[in-house]
Amino acid sequence: MFSTFGQNIRITVFGESHGTGIGVVMDGFPAGEAVSMEELNRFMARRAPGQRGTTPRKEKDTPEVLSGLQNDTTTGSALAMIIRNKDHRSDDYITDIPRPSHADLNAHLKFGGHMDMRGGGPFSGRITAPLCLAGGVAKQILARRGIAVGAHLAAIGAIEDARWDPVLVRREELEQIGRQGFPAIDPAKADAMLDYLDRVKDEEDSVGGRIGCMATGVPAGLGEPNYLSVESHLSHLLFSVPGVRGVQFGTGFAAAKMRGSEHNDPIRLEDGRFYTQTNHAGGIVGGITNGMPLVVEVAMKPAASIGQKQRSVSLSQNRETDLRIEGRHDPSIAVRAVPVIEACMAITLLDFMEGKNGITGHQK
Amino acid sequence: MFSTFGQNIRITVFGESHGTGIGVVMDGFPAGEAVSMEELNRFMARRAPGQRGTTPRKEKDTPEVLSGLQNDTTTGSALAMIIRNKDHRSDDYITDIPRPSHADLNAHLKFGGHMDMRGGGPFSGRITAPLCLAGGVAKQILARRGIAVGAHLAAIGAIEDARWDPVLVRREELEQIGRQGFPAIDPAKADAMLDYLDRVKDEEDSVGGRIGCMATGVPAGLGEPNYLSVESHLSHLLFSVPGVRGVQFGTGFAAAKMRGSEHNDPIRLEDGRFYTQTNHAGGIVGGITNGMPLVVEVAMKPAASIGQKQRSVSLSQNRETDLRIEGRHDPSIAVRAVPVIEACMAITLLDFMEGKNGITGHQK
Amino acid sequence: MFSTFGQNIRITVFGESHGTGIGVVMDGFPAGEAVSMEELNRFMARRAPGQRGTTPRKEKDTPEVLSGLQNDTTTGSALAMIIRNKDHRSDDYITDIPRPSHADLNAHLKFGGHMDMRGGGPFSGRITAPLCLAGGVAKQILARRGIAVGAHLAAIGAIEDARWDPVLVRREELEQIGRQGFPAIDPAKADAMLDYLDRVKDEEDSVGGRIGCMATGVPAGLGEPNYLSVESHLSHLLFSVPGVRGVQFGTGFAAAKMRGSEHNDPIRLEDGRFYTQTNHAGGIVGGITNGMPLVVEVAMKPAASIGQKQRSVSLSQNRETDLRIEGRHDPSIAVRAVPVIEACMAITLLDFMEGKNGITGHQK
């Protein structure tokens, strides 16, 4: 495991799905920042199970603060929060037969059979809860600096949501998604997605999805080429989220089919401020933010845990066998991952903001 | 700038396109490893310009070794190589008018106007030459450990190359691509791509592309979840390559449309060795290699430098203006980036290999 | 704050003296290692207050494990332990008047007045409790690899303890110190120190001290010059311990007065094994261990908190004033810091051991 991320701020997560507790240490976060635990809990509720389109499992992820906050204000020392695990049903998962495309077999090989893989252990989506605690705090700090972060379910299977305009997107649009139930922009698409998720669930199957994320109010100049470019740093964190299989910035893979004459974003000038007419770059050029909205999209694979019969092996008997997984599973991990992607964006942006405020040069 | 990458080994690159020289320091590389400079120069030749489908600019990137090698064998101390810049035509690029979708404007803002942006400065594709020096050395070391890395031009615009089988791909196939001229698997597709690139060039335009990369012989157990997963670490480096706009592992974005019942890779057992029947996972599950071929694909945007007239601004006159870029440009940066992607893969894999040999647990 | 330390393993500590809790995340520790909580609690008891020569404050630092252990064995995921704070008497310390030579004023300036400085906040010696948790676990793992770590109170004020022989020291001697009450080698010196500490306490004063630490069974080859030399890495951690003002290896400052002909350690050969006849080097040459016992000594300043009247300032009234600190204080922080120094040594050694097993070269 390598459980610490960040350059100017650092988060360290820990915990297994069915252990005693999980948590996060937020280190180097600025002092004197108000943290509303109420707002944080609302953010956490967005990734909680039990909503339509997700598993009925109950996780009440109310964090306990151990250090770093006094009078709801960051003190400057490491901010540690823990969440106790409660709702175990440890026999849900069979550990002798590794689940295809889940980490069971790899964890077994890598950690010599010692890993606590009940409920997926540290590979469970549950480990994204502490990531969201850090992301939720980062979002509150960024909001006071004029930066808004929002994500939505860009697609479930073949059903595509509407999308925000990468040039004109407003802060309010990004914030709205966090206030509603299901994280799709278009209500009609939300209904279609929910119906489809119910069907997938009935078929004891799962389905992949895509999550689009944007940020507005990001100052120009964040990011350090070569090896701390915005894309490098953000993708590093995004690919730590279980199930993420692809990350693209701006026009992304579609840019691979485009001509430069289409893809280049003309530079414009208005009231002494530079902007680009289009935003194929997704707000990042040369690894550095250019002041336009940040645009990133991730692909989530279908959840590995499905009810249908699958082929696997018995580790104890050293032979191939069938596997049928019982229990409560999300038909698509993409739904609950929406706030997780926001968390990744917020943590990465705060990390850059806590550097030299985005300017290496004569900022003094 | 943030110019050092790696955990167990570390590479540090430096240089600007039209400065005195560029180079790389390879630190923590294992001692006692033979390095063939001849083989390294052959690898470097693959990213050199002057081939059909690329810019006619001449860069003879013959490195000079300053330290770390004795009798063509690594000593264990930092291995430093430099390449002198020669073929400047510094007036090719106009620096008062930032090129759309190039780093000019961002570099100007971030570094207070001090950056040496002639030829793209440190944002030029030229900085990938030292990356390839490190990658070329890493490839030689990995080859002796049974690991082969190969990449090909998966697509130029809408023209798609054939692809390697993600389960059955053989080492020889990966190595073949490095011995031939144009890096497409299918000769007919290579011809079509070359014709298309000529047309794009005639139209003073550029076009994007995709690069597919695989590795065979990778042991199971590499990668450290949470924040040093194989995907996190490799994407971090890949997104430092100028022009990369998307990275996907295994089935990647296509997985977002799939059902779990399709996407899950059944686990099989043969001669006491686990393998998966399909390889949608691209050889990485839970952030850890599983012994199957590694599969990654990157999207490259079209080069920003095109001859066609574009809209931009004059920094000195603070007004909008037209820009027409003269000079010699690659119609697609994807062509020469193929060995660069191999270099990223090789460096990342060697970094993991130089950790605890991929096994955290009972390795004692 | 910067709360994470380590290269191959990483520890992250958090907590303030009078906050809700303190703790540590041990990341990258090897899987499959038995951890005896009983032994760990015995180690923790060595730094607990309430013994003769220390403050009568009661801290029962029984840790709770949140993750990373199953059946008293490390799983391979991050091992998190927390300790709840209990025995606050928050009005013991006056925060408007910064205590001379304590972190009060600096913390005020650096963190904009937001730091929770009750009881010294995160600058309190209390933060060494989580460090000892990590060190205690590391010691158990190292012991199974034949490495013993021990420290003793080399001096309190002018009273000097006996010392271990830097060439012939035996594992049993190092282990013995942890089993006895007061950490001096020579019982007569222990009595003298205790009497002196009582007198210092009666005089409402404090006194400095020195702690000597050795390790046996350390393999040759640990340490990475240039910037991860054994001295660099170990001193980095040692100087994070509140009150440490000097660190020396081997003969240390005394070497500055010596001739090379005296100081050089003749290399000898016995049964095919190299050793040195003397050990002025303290087991480290060129930043690398040479297989001889490791020898390090630290200087601890006198505790800043004393009962005697001192000159300081009132922050609220912006004027100079007198300060008289009430409460329970250690007459010498060096006494309880003895196991803390052991913890630093153990963590650093385990970090190196978890690298390439100490050998960069032909280990394949």
Add this chain to the structure above:
Amino acid sequence: MFSTFGQNIRITVFGESHGTGIGVVMDGFPAGEAVSMEELNRFMARRAPGQRGTTPRKEKDTPEVLSGLQNDTTTGSALAMIIRNKDHRSDDYITDIPRPSHADLNAHLKFGGHMDMRGGGPFSGRITAPLCLAGGVAKQILARRGIAVGAHLAAIGAIEDARWDPVLVRREELEQIGRQGFPAIDPAKADAMLDYLDRVKDEEDSVGGRIGCMATGVPAGLGEPNYLSVESHLSHLLFSVPGVRGVQFGTGFAAAKMRGSEHNDPIRLEDGRFYTQTNHAGGIVGGITNGMPLVVEVAMKPAASIGQKQRSVSLSQNRETDLRIEGRHDPSIAVRAVPVIEACMAITLLDFMEGKNGITGHQK
């Protein structure tokens, strides 16, 4: 090897004593900073051999800049400088017989016999030349921010130099030392030291020494407890310098004998500015600078290379043998290490300064 140091700025050094060249990459240094190569060369001359009291070996360490400077101004990209090695007499050192207390044997064991140990290889004091290049640049930048760094030869053997007043030391005093020949404050002591060094040399011996270093103009608030305290970070770099065996801050080891009532620095207030009446703390409390002069001292061991006969082993013959080292050696490495210690101080301070300007909290 681990050749990169720094958090907000990073230096990477490379090179062996008798290889082709040595050098340094300075990464993350601020853009727009003037760098006088003339001043840098003057700084380099201070550690060059050939002065009285040092070896007569000629090293003309004139650096060549490869990148990162344009018009003598930092561009913001990595600043790389190299120095070519010239004056080899490779047969000076016998490599079959490891020199006692030199890195020969350890390097042999660690790097499997592959290390290029001619002239000490990467363990040679020569590797401090690139460190001085970085330190010299850092000093120029710091000077413009009002920070002066100076070091002197506090002692050679038993001969002690005068010392600067830790409260009242002026910038001019620190700068003076760099303008004079031999780096002692007191001319009489300088003479005594030089005479003594001649005698040591005549006796084919070497002798240790101490170097005192101070910095003025350092703002309060630098340093990040817990694990990036000023002491941790600075000692980390200092202990990477070959021959450093001890580091102490402020009163250091002498503090171990003091009472708190003597050692505590009373806090005073003058014209709205806090200061301390004494400076036993050496300008660092709680790991954070307090605005008082920084005070550090290092102990250097006697050079390992002496002409007198010593006992060692023949690696090829696997038996004990005598060794007599020919060649030109410094009677005390402490003399030429004086600017090296300044370099360490300057690099560390610039690293902190390039963070959040020393203030974590409400700096916005």
